[in-house]
Amino acid sequence: MEKNFNLEIISPEKIILSEKVNSVTIPSFEGEMTILLDHIPLITFLRPGILRIEGSKESEYFVEEGTVEFSNNTLIILSSTIIPLENVKGENISKMIEDSKVLLAKENLSDKAKYIVSHKIDTLSKINQ
Amino acid sequence: MPSLDDLRKRIASVKSTQKITKAMKMVAAAKLRKAQEMAEKGRPYSDKMDLIIQNLSKAINDPSNAPKLLVGTGEDKIHLCVVMTADRGLCGGFNTNICKLARKYFDEAIKSSKNLKIITVGTKGLDQLKRDYGKYIIKKINLKDKKKLTFLDAEEIGKQIVELFKNKEFDKCFIFYNKFKNVISQIPQQQQVIPAKIEEKDKKQEEMSSYEFEPEEDEILDDLLPKNISTQIFKAFLENSASEQGSRMTAMDNATRNAGDLVDKLTINYNRSRQASITKELIEIISGAESL
Numbered sequence: 202m203e204k205n206f207n208l209e210i211i212s213p214e215k216i217i218l219s220e221k222v223n224s225v226t227i228p229s230f231e232g233e234m235t236i237l238l239d240h241i242p243l244i245t246f247l248r249p250g251i252l253r254i255e256g257s258k259e260s261e262y263f264v265e266e267g268t269v270e271f272s273n274n275t276l277i278i279l280s281s282t283i284i285p286l287e288n289v290k291g292e293n294i295s296k297m298i299e300d301s302k303v304l305l306a307k308e309n310l311s312d313k314a315k316y317i318v319s320h321k322i323d324t325l326s327k328i329n330q
Numbered sequence: 331m332p333s334l335d336d337l338r339k340r341i342a343s344v345k346s347t348q349k350i351t352k353a354m355k356m357v358a359a360a361k362l363r364k365a366q367e368m369a370e371k372g373r374p375y376s377d378k379m380d381l382i383i384q385n386l387s388k389a390i391n392d393p394s395n396a397p398k399l400l401v402g403t404g405e406d407k408i409h410l411c412v413v414m415t416a417d418r419g420l421c422g423g424f425n426t427n428i429c430k431l432a433r434k435y436f437d438e439a440i441k442s443s444k445n446l447k448i449i450t451v452g453t454k455g456l457d458q459l460k461r462d463y464g465k466y467i468i469k470k471i472n473l474k475d476k477k478k479l480t481f482l483d484a485e486e487i488g489k490q491i492v493e494l495f496k497n498k499e500f501d502k503c504f505i506f507y508n509k510f511k512n513v514i515s516q517i518p519q520q521q522q523v524i525p526a527k528i529e530e531k532d533k534k535q536e537e538m539s540s541y542e543f544e545p546e547e548d549e550i551l552d553d554l555l556p557k558n559i560s561t562q563i564f565k566a567f568l569e570n571s572a573s574e575q576g577s578r579m580t581a582m583d584n585a586t587r588n589a590g591d592l593v594d595k596l597t598i599n600y601n602r603s604r605q606a607s608i609t610k611e612l613i614e615i616i617s618g619a620e621s622l
Binding site: 209211212213214215216229230231241242243244245246268270272277279281 | 368371372374375376378379381382385386481484485541542543544545550553554557561564
């Protein structure tokens, strides 16, 4: 039996991806999780991180936020900030890290926002290495 | 009876107007195709977002603890209306239709002694509404300089609305826009965004309750609901821009055809009076020759 399920990645502008995949690793808000066939129905949202897709071919995306729903072996990822990893390039990353650091230095930031921004910096600096 | 020269000038002027309307129609048609494509591509996102929220809201058992954005403040005193129109005219009844619907609603709200707050998006709506409802308008958003509307623009407006809601500035929020049905018909819509509308569907209840949430339901909702408002506004943007181009295309098509009719009529008039003057001259010559 094939062990794949449907994946749909949708941004407000268009459907980015719609295909059958074997596994998807998502940077969920409370930690990374990998979704395989017959996962229980799930709703969660994302923090900045890297989304890994394994199927007929492997691909990676950088996401900042998003909402995820899994039900009936269909994984739906809604995100307005999702970019293929190969499109995230050196200079851009440094700039994004700088911007995030400025944001992090602000005093009135909530714990949740701090958590999100620090994850963004972490992920970006990992890509940069 | 206008002179020959006058007629000739009028024909030339109508013809040049026709050229303009024809060009506008072409431009609108090209833009329409793009806008329509975008509107269609944008639909899955808002549909899916809607679905997730429906599922989530069903999982909430205790409505008193639910986020205010979902269930509302429990009051119904102050209404915030976001009227979304175009920044340009010459597009048929597009702007007027939205304003008509909005006016109708405003009058009803005023009659039932509700407090009204209005945000206008786009200059044409502002022009039409500021005279009668100027004192209710709390914010004017102008997107004239933007070449292409992105999700970020919608998010900006969404954030402002959520901010106002958190400061308890209003109880209910509606958006007014045109829904793109097809090129010739656009339907003005009034949509409630706060509190989010929940459809009652019982048949799938059991299936829904088996969702696993991470983190907790209300935390997800806190994150999702503001996003949903931005999404709704973005959807309205897309529908609106497709409608605007469709409406303009039809209007300009009509104008071109009318101009054509007018040119035909004027040309007949012109030819008749030219013939008349020739006949008159001939008669003068002949009768002059006869009298000799």
